[in-house]
Amino acid sequence: MDTTFQxxxxxxxxxxxxxxxxxxxxxxxxxxxxxxxxxxxKKAPTLRGKVVVNMFFEDSTRTRNSFTLAANRLSADVIEFxxxxxxxxxxxxxxxxxxxxxxxxxxxxxxxxxxxxAPKLLSRSINACVVNAGDGYHEHPxxxxxxxxxxxxxxxxxxxxxxxxxxxIAHSRVARSNIYVLTKLGAxxxxxxxxxxxxxxxxxxxxxxxxxxxxxxxxxxxINMLRIQFERLGGNMFPSVREYSHFFGxxxxxxxxxxxxxxxxxxxxxxxxxEIESEVADGPNSVILQQVSNGVAVRMAVLFLVNQAAALQxxxxxxxxxxxxx
Amino acid sequence: xxxLLTKEQIAQTLDELLSKILPDIPQDGNFAxxxxxxxxxxxxxxLCKAIEAKTGRDVLGGTLDITLYRDDLNAPKxxxxxxxxxxxxxxxxxxxxxxxxxxxxxxxxxxRAAMDALTDLGRPKTIRLAVLVDxxxxxxxxxxxxxxxxxxxxxxxxxxxxxxxSDGKEEVVID
Numbered sequence: 001m002d003t004t005f006q007x008x009x010x011x012x013x014x015x016x017x018x019x020x021x022x023x024x025x026x027x028x029x030x031x032x033x034x035x036x037x038x039x040x041x042k043k044a045p046t047l048r049g050k051v052v053v054n055m056f057f058e059d060s061t062r063t064r065n066s067f068t069l070a071a072n073r074l075s076a077d078v079i080e081f082x083x084x085x086x087x088x089x090x091x092x093x094x095x096x097x098x099x100x101x102x103x104x105x106x107x108x109x110x111x112x113x114x115x116x117x118a119p120k121l122l123s124r125s126i127n128a129c130v131v132n133a134g135d136g137y138h139e140h141p142x143x144x145x146x147x148x149x150x151x152x153x154x155x156x157x158x159x160x161x162x163x164x165x166x167x168x169i170a171h172s173r174v175a176r177s178n179i180y181v182l183t184k185l186g187a188x189x190x191x192x193x194x195x196x197x198x199x200x201x202x203x204x205x206x207x208x209x210x211x212x213x214x215x216x217x218x219x220x221x222x223i224n225m226l227r228i229q230f231e232r233l234g235g236n237m238f239p240s241v242r243e244y245s246h247f248f249g250x251x252x253x254x255x256x257x258x259x260x261x262x263x264x265x266x267x268x269x270x271x272x273x274x275e276i277e278s279e280v281a282d283g284p285n286s287v288i289l290q291q292v293s294n295g296v297a298v299r300m301a302v303l304f305l306v307n308q309a310a311a312l313q314x315x316x317x318x319x320x321x322x323x324x325x326x
Numbered sequence: 327x328x329x330l331l332t333k334e335q336i337a338q339t340l341d342e343l344l345s346k347i348l349p350d351i352p353q354d355g356n357f358a359x360x361x362x363x364x365x366x367x368x369x370x371x372x373l374c375k376a377i378e379a380k381t382g383r384d385v386l387g388g389t390l391d392i393t394l395y396r397d398d399l400n401a402p403k404x405x406x407x408x409x410x411x412x413x414x415x416x417x418x419x420x421x422x423x424x425x426x427x428x429x430x431x432x433x434x435x436x437x438r439a440a441m442d443a444l445t446d447l448g449r450p451k452t453i454r455l456a457v458l459v460d461x462x463x464x465x466x467x468x469x470x471x472x473x474x475x476x477x478x479x480x481x482x483x484x485x486x487x488x489x490x491x492s493d494g495k496e497e498v499v500i501d
Contacts, residue, residue: 311399
């Protein structure tokens with residue numbers, strides 16, 4: 001680890017704006033949190049006295065629990081903000097909410113929102129740190145970081161690896177964040193999916209596009225199967241679920257044709273039998289559960305780093321008074 | 327800059343440290359040497375080897391990263407950003423005699439953090455502290471059990487320990 005490097009971002013909005021060095025620094029930091037799950041006391045006093053709010057305007061089990069656990073393991077207090085079912089007038093409601101949070105002395109806001117750009121907007125309106133837990137079709141930085149972390153954990157490095165991202169690329173913030181981190185860390189990325197689920201000009205992000213999984217499966221070191229998001233797909237993006245899984249599902253058959261040590265990943269939740277066969281999801285190449293464990297370590301690293309950046313900027317008023325009691 | 331210890335003197339100091347530690351090592355084998363990152367880690371590994379050579383028995387060794395337990399995390403000074411690295415202790419510390427190793431004892435805050443980190447891993451029977459240099463100016467009621475050398479350096483001066491494994495050279499200087 002570079003000893004002179006300085007992390008300076010008090011918000012984590014997206015991976016597009018981070019450099020390779022910064023991305024590697026997050027992953028290196030996460031390494032320090034990996035052994036926590038094996039401890040007798042799974043907690044460190046690092047964020048004691050800090051308040052983290054989980055503001056999820058969209059459904060989530062994994063990400064939300066993962067952030068809660070990460071914050072708890074660092075001894076922060078966590079407020080769970082329940083989803084508002086009202087029709088959200090995005091800009092205004094967010095800023096109003098933000099002001100309320102400020103008044104409660106919140107230090108870190110973890111936000112998931114259906115509108116891309118909501119975390120950015122929030123970060124401009126409040127003094128607390130903002131961490132993006134997924135915004136619209138924009139980014140899902142911590143998911144992509146944990147994906148990159150998992151690949152690095154197994155393979156040592158991403159340099160020179162070929163990673164396939166398969167599924168609904170157009171509506172996937174996971175795909176977008178993954179493309180940023182993987183390409184910056186030296187991997188080649190092939191996005192695979194039907195033309196209707198492929199955004200225009202995606203090649204500009206430095207990836208290869210394929211509409212035929214069978215054509216590329218043999219090249220892949222890693223395959224990341226995206227979930228078909230039935231809740232987002234209103235129109236007829238593909239003729240039928242059966243046809244989709246026929247062409248783009250990860251079957252035992254396809255895994256047999258792939259490299260023997262191919263890593264099978266999935267951000268969850270899995271639609272078993274749709275984008276991935278059960279046998280593959282639970283098979284020896286699958287690192288799906290490892291991804292979930294690593295998610296906690298990566299999120300601990302992110303919470304730790306944004307809080308550090310805030311402390312460095314001297315904007316963390318509660319931090320100073322707390323220090324005097326030590 | 328003044329040289330406090332040369333390469334040879336470091337080796338000799340570690341030898342003397344070892345002879346103070348040896349009589350206290352429990353005979354039942356419930357013993358481990360744990361270094362505080364990063365210079366303490368290097369010294370702990372050397373002591374571990376030396377104890378193994380003297381006793382003819384395998385000695386458990388480990389490394390503690392205390393970053394998450396530091397008491398200045400919310401008031402960082404200058405550009406000295408804390409870097410989190412992994413704690414590597416692959417055995418249960420409970421009921422063991424733990425020899426904690428660091429290069430310099432100064433304020434005592436690192437040792438405080440190390441004891442907190444260690445007790446989060448289990449409940450050691452005894453924790454003893456060995457340091458290469460005790461420079462005084464402790465701010466907490468913490469003292470070392472085994473001291474290589476003592477020196478009275480003014481608080482504004484810093485003592486730097488360079489070790490072959492981590493720095494490619496071997497000396498202790500006051501600066």
